[in-house]
Amino acid sequence: MATSARRTIQRPPGVGVFQFVVLSSLRAAQLIRGCLPRVDGTHKAMVMAQIEVAEGKVTQLLGPLVDIGEPVNHMGATLEDAPMVANRT
Numbered sequence: 001m002a003t004s005a006r007r008t009i010q011r012p013p014g015v016g017v018f019q020f021v022v023l024s025s026l027r028a029a030q031l032i033r034g035c036l037p038r039v040d041g042t043h044k045a046m047v048m049a050q051i052e053v054a055e056g057k058v059t060q061l062l063g064p065l066v067d068i069g070e071p072v073n074h075m076g077a078t079l080e081d082a083p084m085v086a087n088r089t
Contacts, residue, residue, distance in 0.1 A: 009050045019060065024049045027058050 011020045027049035031037060037048050038057040052058040 007051075009047075009054045012054060012056055015053070020050075020053060023058065023060055024053050027052055 011017065015023075024046065028045040031045040031048055038052050039048065039055060041048065041051070043051065049058070
C-alpha cells in the first residue's frame, strides 16, 4: 500500500475563513487561466492557490473604491448592452 504525504494547509494569522476561501478561489481562477504558480509542486489549481495564500505568496490588495455609474444608453441600444461608466474621484 502506497503512503501519500498529505499536507495540512492552515490559514495565515489575521485572515478569516471567508477571506481565505474567496482569495484562494480567485487565485485558482488565475492559475487555471495560465498564471504561473508561486510555489513548487504538482497539485490541482485550488490546492495550489490555497498553499500560495497560506504561505503569504498571494495577498489581497485593498485599494480605494471606485464608484460605478449607471450604464449609458448609446444610439438606441438597451441599457444592458451599453458599457459601464466608472466615475473616478
